[in-house]
Amino acid sequence: MKRALICGVSGQDGAYLARLLVEKGYEVYGGSRDAQMATFRNLTRLGIHQDIKVLSISVVDFRSVLQTLLKVKPDEVYNLAGQSSVGLSFEQPVETLESISVGTLNLLEAIRFSGLPIRFYNAGSSECFGDTGKEAANELTPFRPRSPYGVAKAAAFWQVANYREAYQLHASTGILFNHESPLRPERFVTQKIVKAACRIANGSTEILTLGNIDIARDWGWAPDYVEAMWAMLQQDQADDYVIATGQTNKLRAFIDVVFQAVGLNWQNHVRVDPDLFRLTDIAEGYANADKAQKKLKWAAHHTMKEVGKLMVDGYLEQN
Known part of the structure; x- marks a missing residue:
């Protein structure tokens, strides 16, 4: 039985990913900043709360991250934690940068330090691209972010790429365009x-x-997109992928x-x-997700x- 740790399990993507992994027979650990106080209403709504082993982890605290990895010893780690609102990032730029960029760096460094054969997924964002006009962005499109959120996600992307190349970590980033569901909070x-x-x-x-x-925007269906996250970690070689509908x-x-x-x-x-x-x-x-379709055999269904x-x-x- 494979073991997965989802950081940010209480959010939209975390809950749908948890359900997918449970269905695939994984032992799933779900991390939240304070598992004793969190409601995990999304897990309850999907009917899987009892199937997830929830624990407290602060991705901005290296000691917390390392302790969790050494305790759980996961095969796969999914980093979906951090401030998730573009609009809010203008009001909380420091919190946004720390929770996304520093959080990602702590996870990468803890994986490297632990020596465990962990495969790592990082939640990237189309906000990294900024305004590309009519050009459909792909994995080679330059980043020109136009928000504190986009800047933080771009920094995290390059951290993942650096650890993959320097330390041969199996670390991938999914550059996800907008994806929605009934689990979205009303601030979206x-x-x-x-x-x-x-x-x-x-x-x-x-x-x-x-x-x-x-x-x-290119709007997709969140349950489709978590399938792409999982597919990235099943590849022999780690890589980065644009995930979108193309519409x-x-x-x-x-x-x-x-x-x-x-x-x-x-x-x-x-x-x-x-x-x-x-x-x-x-x-x-605009998005070009041809690489994901060819290599991951993934395409949006909605x-x-x-x-x-x-x-x-x-x-x-x-x-």
């Missing part, structure tokens, strides 16, 4: 839209206030899909507030339209 705009649309359809008279709805849509198209799913015309219920525009935002994001409808269905099931 997709979930904010879904919850507001469902409340309005249920009689609320509120107006949904949003920032720039003309941004364009880009404007946010207003996502809004339309969600409101149509609850029988409403979004234009009657949405207001744009320029004060909510980010200081520096990416106008459009389009943006399906994602929007699935998120609505997921919210209605819970309310």
